[in-house]
Amino acid sequence: MQAIVIERLDGPDAAVVRDVPEPGHHHHRAGGVRVVVEVRAVGLSVIDVLQSRGRYQYGTPTPYVLGSEIAGVVVEADPASGFAVGDRVGSIVFWGGMAERAVVAPDYTAKLPDDMSFVQGAAVYLNYSTAWFALHRSGVRPGGTVLVHGAAGGVGTALLDLADAFGVRAIAVVSSDDKAELARRAGAHEVIRSDGPWKDDVLRLTDGHGVDAVLDPVGGDRFTDSLRALRTGGMLVVIGFAGGSIPEVRVNRLLLRNLSVTGISMDTMDAEYPGTLRMVRDAVQDLMAAGRIHPVVGRVFPFVEAAEAMRLIESRDALGKVVVTGP
The missing domain is CATH 3.40.50.720 (NAD(P)-binding Rossmann-like Domain)
Structure with a gap:
């Protein structure tokens, strides 16, 4: 499958399109529960820029797939996850999101209302x-x-x-x-x-x-x-x-x-007070369902312009959320 890969810690210039294997594992924060999402849009943030320069405290070694937040459709879900095939979701993934498919962690994933677009959905949860x-x-x-x-x-x-x-x-x-x-x-x-x-x-x-x-x-x-x-x-x-x-x-x-x-x-906080992540997830999901969340999307870039999207964030000229459409 196609993905945007960071091959070296040189910032946005290191983002390149590559073929990578399908995700055959569970998300590293999912506690062994496997949920796979077909990615429709990816939200980028300062996290992605910091990771690409080796400056984020929860970073990952290169090469890795770019993309800290996604929106898409569940295509595989363990019964214990609370999600089902066909669910429209938004999720924080930290990295690995800018690909055709990505694994997500249930505690970092919320269901999107039917009237919310995937571009908007990629601008919500993080x-x-x-x-x-x-x-x-x-x-x-x-x-x-x-x-x-x-x-x-x-x-x-x-x-x-x-x-x-x-x-x-x-x-x-x-x-x-x-x-x-x-x-x-x-x-x-x-x-x-x-x-x-x-x-x-x-x-x-x-x-x-x-x-x-x-x-x-x-x-x-x-x-x-x-x-x-x-x-x-x-x-x-x-x-x-x-x-x-x-x-x-x-x-x-x-x-x-x-x-x-x-x-x-x-x-x-969740490590010391279990349930914190779900409390926050449920609060955001309830507000979305009630129509009380209105994400501001400043720019939308095509998949192949992911590096340019990151440059905009690094310049600090971005307004609202920067979103990249799926491959």
Whole structure:
């Protein structure tokens, strides 16, 4: 079968079309349960770029098949999986998705509504499971306010979309007019610019109190001002480091204003608290079924242009989710 293979850790330029064997195994996170999906669309993210350069903490040796998230149709399923042949699904696969068929893990797989396209389906589960878990871990209550960094990206737009489901007001931080427009369409209640006095803007929009939670997939040099933008007792949720650098925190800032900082990793949480992954999966699946999830797809590329899709993500010019159609 055809697949896009990363043959060396040289970034997007290493992505090439190759014939590879059919998947004859189960997914490495499936606990021995085999589910095979015919791939119709693949969602790419910063994970794929980091893996292709050997910088992702859960990476895999080369050569490997590109593609961290897929949407498609189940063509083989063990009875214990909870899925059946013909089910339309979206799944996080980490790698191995950009091929004609891929194996998936049930805990990382959700059923798609009939009225959701496969391109949309490839833009749901990775971003929305991350966004749902971040909002859940933030502890923000209905009526509260959150600040969303990287608000025009895949996770950022998912956070904005889920704000109403959590009953919170979302302030989006973006870097351009195009991204500001997209953030508003995704559900932002207020939009501010990262190239302006955004911390002061946050305080102005919250009557000087600050936000209840900062949701940050970017990291970098804005971290300290993110703490300053929190209200007393607020929480900063570390989602990732799309900005490229990992910030450090002076803990006296936490002590003086009773602030909290937490990271999110569903995998490690599930290892200590079994059932976490299914809780998140079920929450996202229920929201999809209720029509409360509206994924933002910025660009769709054909299969043979997977490398170009990755370059767009690496440039940080992508708006919403970048999706590649199946072979």
